[in-house]
Amino acid sequence: MKLLSLWWPILSLAVLSLFSLASCKKSTDVTPTVTSAVTDHEVNAWILSNMQNYYYWNDKIPAKPDTTLVPNKFFSSLLNTYNATTNADGDRFSWIQESAESLKASLSGQSKTTGMEYKLVYRDNTRTSIIASVIYVLAGSPAAKAGIKRGDIISQVNGQTLILSNYQDLLSGTSDTYTYGFASVSNTGSLVDNNQTKQVTAVVFQEDPVLLDTTYTIGGKTVGYVIYNQFIPGVYTTDGTSDKTYDLKLDNIFGKFKQKGVNELVVDLRYNRGGYVSSAVNLASLIGKNTNESKVFYSQKWNAIVTAANDKKYSAGWNTQSFVTKATNIGANLNRVFVLTTGSTASASELIINGLRPFMTVTTIGTTTVGKNVGSITIADPSGRIKWGMQPITFKSANALGFTDYASGFAPSVEVKEPVVAMKAFGDLAEPMLSEAIFQITGTRNARRAASVELDQPVIGSSLDRKAGGGSMFINDKLQKVQY
Incomplete structure (x- = not known):
């Protein structure tokens, strides 16, 4: 039996375990019946x-972890912590949040944001003053309505210049309203403050992961171009259902590509830090050459407990x-x-490349x-x-060749x-990354490849880092329904 016939897509993500292992107890045995406040000890035991x-x-x-720690520190104490020198195969990506509901919403593209x-x-x-260089703005968001666009440079917030000691508080303050300067x-190429200000109030906003799709006809080639920023099946709901809005949107986009005879494809994943496996399968299946349900997109390696239980319970290929x-x-x-990539391209995006x-x-x-x-x-x-939600690493992936x-x-080609x-604006043929892709396709440059316009300073961070898990998501949403 194949995976899809065994597992069901879970969009509410409100599950206690992945597989119905022999050690699972009935829900009446594990669900507290008292109404007293949950203690850290109880949360830590659950973790x-x-x-x-x-x-x-x-x-x-650890054989004897310190259960007196507060839950987030206790969770961290259990991790096989990554170290570039001594533990290069360690964990860089597991995380825990105090609110499981916020975790679920953020994984599906919903958060309080300016957009x-x-x-x-x-x-x-x-290296005292800092700028925030806008990389993209979501359509229909408060920032878009205020007229902020890609390429804008924010140097002040609420009348204060961004500096090393205050930029985090100013950009992520307790107030939802920001006045940007x-x-x-x-x-001469230097940055000069201007008198322009724009006020924006953050709201709970559902992100559409498809930022742009278009086609170009150049040099006898029909090029499809799509910017995809997160692997999200559909609009977040709390009842465990989804209308598959965004998977269907990608289907329709590729339907248009097919009608127009697209014979070259550029997929822009430069800001895509991952998301749901089901949406990665969906996108790969729209692109793959000579692929079908008999061809493996990727495989998973789990720990010994999960592997033994499922080797026994299911047939080969689970x-x-x-x-x-x-x-x-x-x-x-x-x-x-x-595929267009940056240091913000991660996880399910890399699964597309590898798969x-x-x-x-x-x-x-x-x-x-x-x-x-x-x-x-x-x-x-x-x-x-227990209100906490956690996102621990549970498997390693490989492609059909076992890589x-x-x-x-992945170093760039x-x-x-x-x-x-x-x-440059997205979709502009002079935008450096898209321009290079078009050159690789047609052999003709639509814009001179000049040296990158850079400040002579390193990028020190990104607002993408605040997304779920610090930005590197690859979520298995094909979960076995738990049986107690």
Whole structure:
């Protein structure tokens, strides 16, 4: 039996465990019946039990962890912590949140936000002042309604200049209303504050992960281009259902690509830090050449407890995910696909690169990806008594050829650095990363490849870092229904 016939997509993510292991007890045995406040000891016991069962490195959990710690510190104390020198195969990506509901919402693209994302860069050689360079703005969001756009440079918030000691508080303050002040690039290339201000109030907002889709006809080629920022099946709901809004939107986009005879494809994942496996399967199945339900997209390696239980319970192949048949697949017209990447490209995005490579040429353009070859599940208390939610790493992925060793990220086939300032609008053929992809496709440059417009300072962070888990998501949402 195949994975899809055994597992069901869980969008509410309100489950206590992944598989109905022999050690599972009835819900009446594990669900507290008292109404007293939940203690840290009770939360920690819940954390430890689930981590011992499902954590990929459960054999490295301390034998006697300190249960007196507060829950978030207790969770951290259980992790097989990554160290570049002494533990390069360690855990960089597990996390826990005090609110499981907030965790579930953020994984499905819903959060309180102004609707813009930005990079943080030192303004000059003194490395005291900081700017926030807007990388994109969500359509219909408060930032979009205020007229903020990609390439804008924020130098002040609420009348205060952003500096090393205050930028975090100013950009992520307790108030939901922000007055942004802006800077411009002068004729000499320096940044100069201007008198422009814009006020924006953050709201709970559902992000559409498809930022742009379009086609170009250049040099006899019909090029499809789509910017996809998070692997989200549909609009977040709390009742465990989904209308598959965004998966269906991608289906329709590729349907248009097919009608227009697209024979070259550029998928822009430069800001996509991951998301749901089901949406990665959906996208890969729209692109893959000569793929169908008999072809493996990726496989999973779990810990010994999960593996033994499921080897016994299910037939061979329980830990593999095949492509699915899509009527709007354009693979027959493609020999290759171009993927735009940065240091914010992670997890399910890297799964697309790795999973498609056995079937077609995947050319990456940009900078090296994060290197997240592991995935996670969401664990929350179905009774609702314990409010915490955690996202521990539970498996490692490999493609159809068994390749899994990309923990250091995928280096670009063609390196192109995205500018920090003076950024072109998305879809503009002069935008450096898209321009390079078009050159690789047609052999003709629509814009001169100039040196990247950069401040002579490193990027020190990004608003993308505040997204669920610090930005590296690869979530298995094909979960066995728990039986107690």
